[in-house]
Amino acid sequence: MASFLRILGIETSCDETAASVVARHEDGRGEILSDVVLSQLDEHSAYGGVVPEIAARAHVEALDGLVEEALRRADVSLDEIDAIAATSGPGLIGGLIVGLMTAKAIARASGKPLLAINHLEGHALTARMTDGLSFPYLMLLVSGGHTQLVLVRGVGEYERWGTTIDDALGEAFDKTAKLLGLPYPGGPAVEKAAQSGDPERFSFPRPMVGEARLDFSFSGLKTAVRQAATEIAPLSEQDVADICASFQRAVSRTLRDRIGRGLQRFKQEFAHLDIDRALVVAGGVAANQEIRRTLQALCIEHGFRFIAPPLRLCTDNAAMIAWAGLERLAEEFPADDLNVAPRSRWPLDKDAKTLLGSGKRGAKA
Template sequence: MRDLLLLGIETTCDETAAAVVRRRADGSGTILSNIVRSQTSDHAPYGGVVPEIASRAHVEVIDTIIEQALRSSAVKLVELDGIAAAAGPGLIGGVIVGLTTAKAIALAARKPLIAVNHLEAHALTARLTDAVPFPFLLLLVSGGHTQLVAVTGVGEYVKLGGTIDDAIGEAFDKTAKMLGLPYPGGPAVEAAARTGDALRFALPRPLYGRPTPDFSLSGLKTAVRLEALKIAPLADQDVADLCASFQAAVVDLLADRVRCALRLMREHGLAPHALVLAGGVGANQAVRRTLHKVAADGGTRLAVPPPELCTDNGAMIAWAGAERLALGLTDDLATSPRARWPLEEVAGVDWAD
């Protein structure tokens, strides 16, 4: 095995990103460049991501972002071992932009194409940043995804649980919008919660204590709206107390569902080397503090990539591409972009058997 240099391209939502990563023969890695152009200001007036605006913005800047990533890494196109791009899941317009660009580069430079599942990239990032060995438990919490996944190898994923309605990040965003807080909602709710009373409102913890580690956020979100309507118009302290109560409910749910998933892994003979937290919600400090304790109580540790690698970025795509290429896994130029691509479909097994 030799060192591998990969270019990674990410365009699944509202970040246009490209990066160059080196995977060494011993399995360790280094990020040589990681360029991200966020579209937050483009979507803020709408309170959420507008797919048409997102895909148009990707088209406008992707060539420049890739050029910057190569220049910053001091790596020439001819030196790369492969071109990796997120092929889904995500907003299909954006996915098409990134994957088509990667295909063109791979074809012109005569390099292998690696079509990366965006969720797999999140799952494997902790192996780049924390050298986490298999198996481990992944908690992926973002605006679009809430999943608990047993990761036993590259391309070996077992979904243990997920949300049956809203993603946790989406619930943060919608709660913020209801309470008149700015977009993105996660940081705004967390900031308001710091001065709030988490005990003022008795909000529900849907599915708490259930034997399968699934989530439900729609009822919690509705409860916040009903409490807000009862006391409208809202003073600043009311908003802070609602945010604190909402965040406390989310943290309690996460802790309970993670304990359930850790238990389930051990029941199937898997001792997780770590609980890996990925996705934008992983930046929430209340979530991190609680999960540190949950992991320790469960006989493992919490591994969290740095904040810039928890949100969407090119380095995670390049690293996942390098992990796959190291195993000889490449993709045909006819590979299609996918709006939906469950992680377990990368190579799933069924524990119900």
């Protein structure tokens, strides 16, 4: 399919309400015509984390207005839109219901096809919109809900090489910040405190380092932080800074080992192909400068391009959902039935083994 296409995207999987219009030109180039995101940070900061019920109510109140604003900024009418794409999972079920039901209503009323998008696929394909990247490549997703190393072979073709066996990295940052009395969101707060800290004061563990499997673990590191803080309580401002710096250093060294092994595996698996090797990083934790420096140095060492889309496209947004829909349309994937249901758990790699068990909602990880 080589024609010019425009899609309206909707994202409500967590605590950002977002709508976007994205175009795909005949040459495959992507263009963001509008990108509207409403953060709920103020609503959740008092609780030290996202409250699902509050998030869902905020989506209900804001989404219709954001869709209208996205169309207005793109200077297009609904009649000029080719399809509606909405996040169908994984995420908080209340928010997913709001976004997907809104998309269904728009699709039904306008007669446009509906595309139910995996949120993780949105992250996985963003670099193709921003950097024109070709398949295959590696993606590291590091956010509050996910820590995964994924081989992206093509649209709809994903192979999970590593995932967290307990906490996601962003969750570990948030819990560390809460333990130390730092504000939410924890990632930026920990990074800021670490700037004036001594990263060598505390010798925190580097979970999974040295293991051949490419999975991650951050629960033990979080426990070590709690023990260190308890032993020297009450904490001074310098104590907090030193703990944050030492925590961040342990995370960076852990990622260096885990991702380094992943890059080596990629080189071995595709040694027979003359390809542009690339590591794509997505998710809010990708904003951490020490982690970026670690990954950039790794890429130089292994001969990879380091690609981090603009931060607004690394965190939750609707442009990536619209683009994933465009990629699927271009590959002539069928539209989804209006009976499609939201899924709070939805592994990107359908063949990946379950590490944390499963239930009615599907595999945990």
